[in-house]
Amino acid sequence: MNALCTLPGGWIDRKGVRQREGVLRPLRGGDEEWLYTLPPHTSQASVLITLLARCVRHLGPYRASRAMIRMLPAGDCDYLALRLYRMTFGDKVEMVLVCPNPACGAKMDLDFDASLLPVEERPQLPRYTLRLGLPNAAEVSFRLPRIGDVEAANGARDPEVRLLSRCLLDIDGKAPGGEEVVAALPAEAREALNAELERVSPRIEDSIEASCPECGREFRTAFDSTALLFANIYRRRREFNHAVHLLSFHYHWPLSEILGMTREQRQRYVRLLQDELDLAAGMSAGLD
Numbered sequence: 001m002n003a004l005c006t007l008p009g010g011w012i013d014r015k016g017v018r019q020r021e022g023v024l025r026p027l028r029g030g031d032e033e034w035l036y037t038l039p040p041h042t043s044q045a046s047v048l049i050t051l052l053a054r055c056v057r058h059l060g061p062y063r064a065s066r067a068m069i070r071m072l073p074a075g076d077c078d079y080l081a082l083r084l085y086r087m088t089f090g091d092k093v094e095m096v097l098v099c100p101n102p103a104c105g106a107k108m109d110l111d112f113d114a115s116l117l118p119v120e121e122r123p124q125l126p127r128y129t130l131r132l133g134l135p136n137a138a139e140v141s142f143r144l145p146r147i148g149d150v151e152a153a154n155g156a157r158d159p160e161v162r163l164l165s166r167c168l169l170d171i172d173g174k175a176p177g178g179e180e181v182v183a184a185l186p187a188e189a190r191e192a193l194n195a196e197l198e199r200v201s202p203r204i205e206d207s208i209e210a211s212c213p214e215c216g217r218e219f220r221t222a223f224d225s226t227a228l229l230f231a232n233i234y235r236r237r238r239e240f241n242h243a244v245h246l247l248s249f250h251y252h253w254p255l256s257e258i259l260g261m262t263r264e265q266r267q268r269y270v271r272l273l274q275d276e277l278d279l280a281a282g283m284s285a286g287l288d
């Protein structure tokens with residue numbers, strides 16, 4: 001079943017209207033199969049863009065496209081990745097952590113409910129302004145960093161400079177120039193700009209509180225919904241292959257139909273089939 005979601009930031013259409021309502025379809029076997037065949041060093045942002053271009057059906061009244069996904073604030077994409085995780089694997093998140101206390105280093109399991117993860121809604125504006133008060137940059141205008149910017153910054157010599165220069169709209173009313181201009185800004189100005197970007201960007205919580213059951217140390221650990229989604233898909237590759245094999249071998253359904261199923265549908269048939277096979281195995285064992 002498709003899910004309706006309200007994006008924490010939203011996409012701004014050509015008329016300047018913000019669209020926050022999206023329709024997301026669940027992951028299907030075909031998406032999983034596609035993920036398994038990607039070259040190993042494809043950047044996380046590139047994979048997420050393509051996956052969302054496959055799964056986001058609509059943004060407002062528009063049919064979603066890859067170009068539209070590239071224009072979504074990075075926080076909206078984290079949010080959509082978390083929704084895909086919950087639609088595919090349910091609300092429970094299980095993480096294995098290592099205690100950061102050097103004297104302890106115990107391994108621990110951390111479970112939490114993904115539906116309770118705080119989402120900071122900050123509806124996107126086309127333009128933001130920040131006073132830097134520098135002689136050659138008194139005031140800058142910028143837009144929010146998009147997932148397309150994150151993708152473009154990947155592999156840049158200085159990813160932060162690449163990202164900032166893409167988001168700057170003007171400096172004191174003039175076109176901001178290239179990456180050299182951002183690279184030449186004093187460190188405090190870049191820090192102020194980064195802090196402002198963080199303050200106005202939509203986001204989902206990116207760290208989780210934990211406490212070590214062995215030594216009692218309390219700490220926070222990073223949480224990345226996109227990495228969580230991909231890790232959970234990748235570590236089930238054997239299970240996926242086994243399910244697809246079992247269904248095609250016994251039901252003789254065409255592969256396209258099996259790959260059109262969600263994980264939940266697939267699992268349902270696999271369980272039924274497994275019960276039948278176990279029963280048949282038990283009967284033949286009884287006959288021996």
Ligand SMILES: [Zn+2]
Nearest residue numbers: 099104212215
């Ligand atoms: Zn510990």
